[in-house]
Structures are given as structure tokens and as C-alpha cells.
Amino acid sequence: MRDVATLAGVSVMTVSNVVRGAPNVSDATRRRVLETIERIGYVPNSSARNLRAGRSGVVSLAIPTIDNSYFAELARLLMDEAAALGWTVLIEQTKGDGELERRALAGYGPTPTDGLVFYPQALAADEVAAHAAGRPLALLGEQGDRGPGDLVIVDNEGAAREAVAHLLALGRRRVAAVGESPAAGTENSHRRIAGYRAALEEAGVPLDAELAPRVDHYTRAEGAAAVGALLDGPAPPDAVFAFNDMLAVGAVHAALERGLRVPEDLAVVGFDGTDEARYCNPPLTTVAPDKRGIAREAMRLLHERITRGDDLPYRTVRMGHELLVRRSSLATAGG
Amino acid sequence: MRDVATLAGVSVMTVSNVVRGAPNVSDATRRRVLETIERIGYVPNSSARNLRAGRSGVVSLAIPTIDNSYFAELARLLMDEAAALGWTVLIEQTKGDGELERRALAGYGPTPTDGLVFYPQALAADEVAAHAAGRPLALLGEQGDRGPGDLVIVDNEGAAREAVAHLLALGRRRVAAVGESPAAGTENSHRRIAGYRAALEEAGVPLDAELAPRVDHYTRAEGAAAVGALLDGPAPPDAVFAFNDMLAVGAVHAALERGLRVPEDLAVVGFDGTDEARYCNPPLTTVAPDKRGIAREAMRLLHERITRGDDLPYRTVRMGHELLVRRSSLATAGG
DNA sequence: CAAGCCAAGTTTAACGTTACACACTCGGGC
DNA sequence: GCCCGAGTGTGTAACGTTAAACTTGGCTTG
Numbered sequence: 021m022r023d024v025a026t027l028a029g030v031s032v033m034t035v036s037n038v039v040r041g042a043p044n045v046s047d048a049t050r051r052r053v054l055e056t057i058e059r060i061g062y063v064p065n066s067s068a069r070n071l072r073a074g075r076s077g078v079v080s081l082a083i084p085t086i087d088n089s090y091f092a093e094l095a096r097l098l099m100d101e102a103a104a105l106g107w108t109v110l111i112e113q114t115k116g117d118g119e120l121e122r123r124a125l126a127g128y129g130p131t132p133t134d135g136l137v138f139y140p141q142a143l144a145a146d147e148v149a150a151h152a153a154g155r156p157l158a159l160l161g162e163q164g165d166r167g168p169g170d171l172v173i174v175d176n177e178g179a180a181r182e183a184v185a186h187l188l189a190l191g192r193r194r195v196a197a198v199g200e201s202p203a204a205g206t207e208n209s210h211r212r213i214a215g216y217r218a219a220l221e222e223a224g225v226p227l228d229a230e231l232a233p234r235v236d237h238y239t240r241a242e243g244a245a246a247v248g249a250l251l252d253g254p255a256p257p258d259a260v261f262a263f264n265d266m267l268a269v270g271a272v273h274a275a276l277e278r279g280l281r282v283p284e285d286l287a288v289v290g291f292d293g294t295d296e297a298r299y300c301n302p303p304l305t306t307v308a309p310d311k312r313g314i315a316r317e318a319m320r321l322l323h324e325r326i327t328r329g330d331d332l333p334y335r336t337v338r339m340g341h342e343l344l345v346r347r348s349s350l351a352t353a354g355g
Numbered sequence: 356m357r358d359v360a361t362l363a364g365v366s367v368m369t370v371s372n373v374v375r376g377a378p379n380v381s382d383a384t385r386r387r388v389l390e391t392i393e394r395i396g397y398v399p400n401s402s403a404r405n406l407r408a409g410r411s412g413v414v415s416l417a418i419p420t421i422d423n424s425y426f427a428e429l430a431r432l433l434m435d436e437a438a439a440l441g442w443t444v445l446i447e448q449t450k451g452d453g454e455l456e457r458r459a460l461a462g463y464g465p466t467p468t469d470g471l472v473f474y475p476q477a478l479a480a481d482e483v484a485a486h487a488a489g490r491p492l493a494l495l496g497e498q499g500d501r502g503p504g505d506l507v508i509v510d511n512e513g514a515a516r517e518a519v520a521h522l523l524a525l526g527r528r529r530v531a532a533v534g535e536s537p538a539a540g541t542e543n544s545h546r547r548i549a550g551y552r553a554a555l556e557e558a559g560v561p562l563d564a565e566l567a568p569r570v571d572h573y574t575r576a577e578g579a580a581a582v583g584a585l586l587d588g589p590a591p592p593d594a595v596f597a598f599n600d601m602l603a604v605g606a607v608h609a610a611l612e613r614g615l616r617v618p619e620d621l622a623v624v625g626f627d628g629t630d631e632a633r634y635c636n637p638p639l640t641t642v643a644p645d646k647r648g649i650a651r652e653a654m655r656l657l658h659e660r661i662t663r664g665d666d667l668p669y670r671t672v673r674m675g676h677e678l679l680v681r682r683s684s685l686a687t688a689g690g
Numbered sequence: 691c692a693a694g695c696c697a698a699g700t701t702t703a704a705c706g707t708t709a710c711a712c713a714c715t716c717g718g719g720c
Numbered sequence: 721g722c723c724c725g726a727g728t729g730t731g732t733a734a735c736g737t738t739a740a741a742c743t744t745g746g747c748t749t750g
Binding site (some may be wrong): 061063065066067068070071076077078085086087088089092093095096099108109110111112113126127128131132153239240241244269270272273276295296298299300301302303 | 396398400401402403405406411412413420421422423424427428430431434443444445446447448461462463466467488574575576579604605607608611630631633634635636637638
Binding site for chain 2 (some may be wrong): 704
């Protein structure tokens with residue numbers, strides 16, 4: 021910048037004014053400065069800028085892993101929304117590890133970020149509150165009534181209930197729920213279990229604890245393993261409600277691998293409404309939260325919180341969902 | 356930091372020394388400073404640090420989109436490798452747009468990055484060279500002999516040839532190639548087409564231009580559309596070699612949707628070796644590049660270039676690949 | 691016991707940018 | 721002729737950190 025100033029015969033401050041589009045610069049000067057900038061290839065130093073401004077223009081997105089279709093799609097949408105606001109998104113993978121989640125919350129790392137969109141997995145609501153340290157925060161997923169930040173949620177319990185009711189309406193009576201996790205953190209899986217139980221109760225179907233295996237990670241492999249074990253067991257299910265689409269894809273795989281028909285012998289419903297669910301075979305029935313809406317609201321709330329300051333009350337926005345019924349659940353029990 | 360210094364009764368510099376683990380600080384002082392840091396919750400300001408150091412500890416990863424299984428998996432591996440080197444990865448989506456690719460190369464954006472891992476799609480090799488502006492660069496994918504940075508490549512032509520030869524060995528004679536793109540950029544698709552042609556020629560099968568439809572994006576939807584159109588046409592293929600797994604999944608979907616059997620009526624081979632390919636139905640034969648190796652080498656080369664300076668010659672590392680044969684191609688022609 | 695050395699800590703001066711206050715020039719109104 | 725304000729532009733002092741040079745006092749050593 022100093023070089024530009026010298027070469028253009030103006031002060032450093034004038035260069036700064038030109039770069040920032042500030043007023044009080046004549047057209048002639050502006051042109052001359054811009055030309056010089058072009059000529060010597062000057063690029064503003066963001067570190068210095070951030071140092072001055074006290075802001076970085078970067079927000080973190082802390083999610084378990086990026087190679088999960090749901091988070092990949094969500095990340096893309098969030099990045100699009102952020103770009104529209106002039107922001108950059110820095111993705112951090114927490115791997116469902118409490119320590120990594122704490123760090124993401126506290127804002128360690130080499131890059132300063134102005135705020136955080138956080139999908140907690142290992143951390144319980146009170147721990148999230150304890151480590152947020154007053155940073156602007158948008159939380160994805162239910163977190164008790166109020167968090168240390170704004171909440172963007174879907175009605176997990178209602179959605180789960182709807183999905184299971186759909187399976188029960190097809191005459192299924194042994195519906196497995198795959199996705200309860202030892203990770204204490206997110207309320208999401210608890211709510212989905214609650215919705216599952218409510219639907220069973222409503223239909224007068226007895227609860228069988230064996231039908232709700234625990235999984236550590238929401239991957240295709242674990243879905244296949246968990247459902248495979250159930251199918252090989254003494255009292256196999258006739259339907260599966262999986263807590264995400266990857267587990268559901270694994271469930272379908274396990275069934276087909278064993279020569280069972282989907283949906284005739286095993287109906288499967290997933291959760292997330294990913295593109296993968298739509299194109300797999302058979303196409304997967306899935307609970308589709310309004311991902312675009314979630315991304316938009318999360319960024320909007322975070323933006324307001326960062327720019328307007330912390331006197332804002334914590335807000336909760338509930339986004340809609342939709343049960344996309346496809347072939348994987350389109351047959352009554354027994355075929 | 357000044358507050359910490361005041362409260363601990365030392366100079367700012369001593370705090371800095373403690374934070375950085377520099378020598379010449381007594382244990383007693385160190386303890387006192389650390390306590391104070393803990394107490395008032397001091398977090399070092401990275402902007403200022405970067406400003407001083409002239410480095411940011413962040414490297415960019417510029418890929419077309421993150422919601423593509425291959426890039427999602429690759430991103431995860433790259434982030435793991437980066438973390439092991441103490442680095443953070445900033446993902447930028449170029450969407451196959453030339454302008455966005457140029458910006459990513461030039462290093463615009465609000466965050467300073469020390470280097471770039473770049474998967475070019477729209478930009479041709481010479482344009483990449485023109486806009487790299489001397490930044491440390493690791494290129495994924497073939498780019499002519501030498502780029503403006505290190506190259507990590509797989510043998511696209513050989514891999515494609517192998518995949519198509521596999522289909523021909525099953526007696527298939529009308530093998531479609533899906534993935535040629537109007538995007539001038541990456542050599543990858545050209546090389547794969549070349550491998551496809553070579554395999555056909557080697558087997559004495561005539562080339563049919565109709566069997567190589569162009570696609571704009573490597574998505575499931577476009578794969579389904581392109582292959583659907585071929586299947587509805589006058590001379591449908593009996594096999595498909597797709598340039599990535601998402602196109603292949605779309606191809607399978609299009610076939611099944613039309614009541615065709617996969618692999619009996621249409622054999623399908625993909626490219627990328629994603630987890631999705633393994634778990635879809637039928638499981639997808641796919642060319643699996645050594646993703647972990649690619650991630651490791653890309654980060655290693657970039658790290659060397661950033662730390663050791665630019666006097667390093669440009670290097671090229673060729674990674675292996677493997678044809679994972681699964682059910683989607685396990686039937687001879689006609690059943 | 692003076693000379694020298696070492697550990698422990700401080701002072702100073704940057705890194706590149708920008709907010710703020712100030713200065714200059716010029717035309718017009720009184 | 722003087723003052724004023726608008727339009728341009730400049731100087732200064734930070735932002736938070738750290739490399740390098742400097743100070744201080746205690747301890748060894750010949």
C-alpha cells in the first residue's frame with residue numbers, strides 16, 4: 021500500500037480511501053490510484069484490516085463431519101447464504117468429539133471468526149452454554165428452551181412421529197428405530213426417540229427395546245451393521261425408521277444383502293431429505309427438513325447478532341419439514 | 356493481553372513469551388501468567404498474530420462443490436492431514452465457474468491463506484498458471500506437464516481404459532461414456548474420454564458419438580437425465596461408464612426407473628470410489644483413486660512449498676487407483 | 691574481588707490498515 | 721478584502737502481537 025501511495029504520488033491514506041470507496045477523492049486521483057494498484061498487483065492485507073476493524077468477515081460452521089450428505093448439502097446452502105452477506109464460512113469438523121466441540125465454541129484455531137453456526141453432537145445444552153463465551157452463536161437442533169444463542173430447529177418429535185405413523189399405517193408392527201446414540205449431546209436423537217415411542221403408543225403397538233439399537237456414528241456402515249444384526253436376530257423388524265439418510269441407506273443395503281425385499285419385507289424411512297435418498301434404489305422415503313430455510317435463518321440470525329450486538333434476546337425459529345414418501349416404504353406389511 | 360500483563364504484574368512481552376512457550380520465563384512467573392489468562396479468559400488475537408508473522412496458518416481448498424460425495428470425502432481427508440500439520444482448511448466452492456476459480460487462485464476473500472489446494476474445472480492449464488500469482492499451490496488433477504505448482508494426479512486415461520475394458524470383457528458393445536463437459540478446464544475429463552476411446556479401439560468396437568453425451572454438472576440429476584435420454588433413444592447403450600459416482604448413481608436410477616435391470620440390461624461403472632457407491636443398490640463398480648494418498652501428498656507438497664520457499668522445482672506425484680468390481684457390472688451382456 | 695556471564699524480564703519498533711482530526715485550496719457571499 | 725463552507729487530501733495514532741535489542745541483578749570464575 022505504501023508502494024502504491026509513493027508511485028501514485030499520494031498519501032497512504034488516500035490509497036486507503038480509494039480502496040474502501042470512501043468519499044472525498046477526486047475522480048482523477050481515484051483513477052490514478054486504481055491504475056497503480058492494478059499495475060503493481062496490490063492486494064489488501066486482510067490480517068491488518070481485521071486487526072483494525074475487530075472483525076474478520078468469517079463465520080465458523082461446526083459440524084460433526086463434512087462427508088455426511090446432510091451436512092455437505094447444508095454446508096453448501098450456508099455458504100451460499102453467507103456469500104450473499106459478504107461472508108466466508110470456515111468449516112470445522114468436530115467428529116462428535118466433546119473436546120473438539122468445546123474448542124470450536126471457544127473460537128480457538130488460527131483464524132478469528134465473528135460468529136459460529138454450531139450443530140452440537142457430543143455437548144449437552146448446559147455445556148454448550150458454558151463454553152460459548154459470549155460469542156455470537158446460531159445453534160442448529162433443539163437445545164432446551166433457550167441456549168446461549170439463537171436456535172434454528174425442526175420439530176424432531178413431530179417429524180419422527182409422523183414417519184413412524186406412516187410405517188404403522190402400512191401394517192408394520194415391528195418398527196426399529198436406528199440412531200439412538202451414546203453421545204449425550206444433541207437433543208435431536210432424544211426427540212426422535214420420543215416421537216417414535218409416541219407413535220407406537222398411539223397405535224397400541226408395544227415397545228421392544230431390542231428394536232432401538234445404539235449407533236456411534238451416523239454412517240452407512242453403522243446403519244448396515246446395526247440393521248444387519250437385527251435382521252439376523254431372533255425377532256427381526258419389518259420396518260426401520262433411521263435417524264438419518266445414511267443410516268437408512270445402510271439399512272436398505274443390509275436387507276438386500278440378505279435377500280430380503282425392500283419395501284415388501286422391510287420398509288425403510290430415513291431422515292434429512294438428501295439427494296442421495298432420492299436417487300438410491302429403491303428411492304428412500306425420508307423426512308426432509310427445510311434445509312434452505314434452515315441455512316437462511318441461521319445466517320440471518322447470526323448476522324443480526326453480530327452486527328446489532330448482544331442486547332438482542334435469544335430467538336428460536338422453527339422450520340418446517342415434509343415426509344417425502346417414496347418406494348422404500350410403499351408396500352403394506354408382508355408384500 | 357495488556358490486561359493480563361497488568362493483572363499479573365509483568366510486561367506484555369512476558370505474557371507473549373508465556374503464551375508462545377518461549378524460554379527465559381521462570382516457573383513462578385509462568386504459572387502466575389497462565390492463571391491470570393485462565394481467570395480473565397484471554398484468547399490471543401489471530402489477526403494481530405498473522406499480521407506480525409506474515410502467515411495465517413490457513414490453506415484454501417478450492418473445489419467445485421462440497422455436496423459432491425467425492426469432494427466431501429476428499430475434503431475430510433485433507434482437513435485431517437492439515438490438522439496434523441497444525442493447519443486449518445478453508446473450503447471455497449467454485450461451482451465450476453471460471454471467475455470464482457480465478458478469485459480463489461488469486462487469494463481474494465476476507466481471509467489470508469498461505470496456500471491453495473485447487474481442483475480446477477473451468478480454467479484451462481494456462482489460465483491457472485496465469486492467475487496463480489506465485490502463491491504456493493497444489494493442483495489436483497492432470498494439468499499438462501508442469502503447472503504453476505505441484506501436481507497430484509491419477510492416471511485418468513489408464514483408469515478409464517481399464518474400466519471400459521472391463522465392460523467390454525463382459526460382452527458389452529454399446530458402452531456410453533457420461534461426463535464429457537463443455538467446461539474447457541480440467542484435463543481429467545479429456546483423459547477419461549481418451550481412455551474410453553482407446554479401450555474401444557483396442558477391442559475393435561466402433562466409436563459412436565451419440566454414446567458420449569455432454570453434461571454440465573456432475574450430479575445425480577444430470578446423470579439420470581443424460582442416461583435416461585440415451586435409453587429412450589433409438590439405439591440405447593448396454594453399459595455406462597460414468598466419470599464420477601454421482602453420475603453413475605443417476606444412470607442406475609434412470610435404468611431402474613424404466614424397468615431395466617442393472618447390471619443385466621445395463622452395466623454401470625462409476626469413478627471416485629465413494630462410500631455411496633459401495634452402499635447403493637446394486638453396489639456400484641467404481642474406479643477408486645487413492646483418496647487418502649492424494650490428500651496426504653497434496654498437503655505434504657503444499658507444506659514443503661510454503662515452509663521451504665519457492666526455489667523448489669514443481670513436482671508431480673502420481674497416485675494409484677483400483678477398479679472395485681461390484682454387482683453393477685457383474686453380468687455378461689444380455690443377462 | 692573485578693570481570694564476565696547467564697537467566698529473567700523489559701523496551702522499542704515494527705507488521706498494514708483505518709478512524710479521526712486537521713490542513714489546504716478555491717469560489718462565492720457579504 | 722474577509723470569512724465561510726465545500727471539496728480534497730494528509731498526519732497521527734492506534735488495533736494486538738512479536739523479533740530484536742537492551743537492562744538488571746545474581747552467580748560463577750580466575
